[in-house]
Amino acid sequence: TELVPLTEALGRVTAAVVICPVDLPLFRNSQMDGFAVRAADVAPAPVTLPIVGEIAARPSSPSALEPGTAVRIMTGAVVPSGADAVIPVEDTKVGIGDAGSSEVTVNRGRASGEFVRERGSDLRAGDDLLPAGLRLGSRHLAVLAAAGLTTVAVRARVRVSVITTGSELVPPGSVPVLGQVFDSNGTALAAAVTGAGGVVAAQTHVTDEPSGLLAALNEPADFILTSGGISMGDYEVVREVLEPRGARVGHVAMQPGGPQATAVFGGTPVVCFPGNPVSTQLSFELFVAPLMREAAGLPPAIREGRILAVPITSVSGKRQFLRGRALAHGRVELASGPGSHLVAGLASADLLIIIPDDVTSLDAGDSVETWAL
Secondary structure, three states, rough: OOOEEEHHOOEEOOOOOEEEEOOOOOEEEEEEOOEEHHHHOOOOEEEEEEEEEEEEEOOOOOOOOOOEEEEEEEEOOOOOOOOOOOEEHHEEEEEEEEOOEEEEEEOOOOOOOOOEOOOOOOOOOOOEEEOOOOOOOHHHHHHHHHHHOEEEEEEOOEEEEEEOOOOOOOOOOOOOOOOOOOOOHHHHHHHHHHOOOOEEEEEEOOOOOEEEEEHHHHOOEEEEEEOOOOOOOOOOOHOOOOOOOHHHHEOOEEOOOOOEEEEOOEEEEEEEOOOOOOHHHHHHHHHHHHHHHHHOOOOOOOOOEEEOOOOOOOOOOOEEEEEEEEOHHHHEEOOOOOOOOOOHHOOOOOOOOOOOOOEEOOOOOOOOEEEEE
C-alpha cells in the first residue's frame, strides 16, 4: 500500500475502503436559480411575495426566512433556515409593488424539499465513499476531491528492473552495422510492465560481458526481468552469471518461448526470457503479466473460445501460441506465421490462439481457446 496524491491516482487501485470524512453536500443549498420560499406560502399559487434579499453562491450565513416572504437565490447558494423550497426563476415574474419595493409572483407552487439539496443527502460522514479494489477513474477522483481529500491509499506498484542482453543489440535511432539489430525488447518489456500495473525502476542494455550484467542486476528493484542469454550456445551471459548462483535454466514445452530461466539474485526474484522479440513478449504475457496484474488489482486478460476461420497445423509435443486477429461472429484468423522473430506479425495481432501440445491440426470451424493481448 502507498498513499498518493489525487493528481497521480488515475488508474490506480484502492487498497482499502475510503471513508467519507464529511457530509455531502456540506450544507443545504439551492439546486436552481430562483427564489427560496416556504412551501406553505406558495401552495395557493399564483401568489405574490415581497423579495427581502439575495443569496449568492459564496460564503454566507443568511438570516432565517420570515413567513410570507421570498429571497432571491442562486444555484449552489446556502438555503436559509425557514425556507423549504426553491421556485425556479422560470416559474416567477418579478415586479415593483405599490410600496415601491420588489416583489415576486410565483405562478406554480412547489412541495417542501423541491430544488433544495439537503446536507448529507448524497453521503454522510462515516459512510463508505469508495470500496477497496476499485480502479480509479476521473469520476472517483472527483468524489474524493469533493469530500476534501487530497490523497488516497492505493496498491503499491511493483518496481521492475528490465535488462536486455546481447552485444548485437543497438538502441533505436542509431545506425546499425552488419550483424547488429535494434533493441526492441527493452521498449516492449518496459511498456508491458507499465501496462500490467508496475513501474520500471531501471531499463538497461548490457553486452555479453558478465561485469555489465552484474552491475545491472544490482539496481534496486522488487523484481528483475531479463531477455536473451539463456540458450545452450556460447556467449550466453545470463546463464553464465546466474546458473552458478542457483538459477534454474531449461525449456518449457511451448512455442515460441521454449528457453526459460528463473533465479534469485541478492534476494530479488529474476525471470529470464529468451531473446527473440516475439518469444520475449509472449513469455511476459504468459508468465509474468497475470501475476503483476493480480498484484496491481487489475483484471486478468480476457480468455474466450472462438471459431477458426482457417485450418491450421501445429507442432506435436509443444503448446503453440499462434498470433491471431478477432473477426466478427466469434471467429478468429491467423495474423502471422509462428516464427519468434516476426515482430510485425505480432503487432498486427490482437489475441493468441492456443493450441494444446497433443493437437497437430485443426480445421476451419473448430473451436479454439484465445487469449487477448
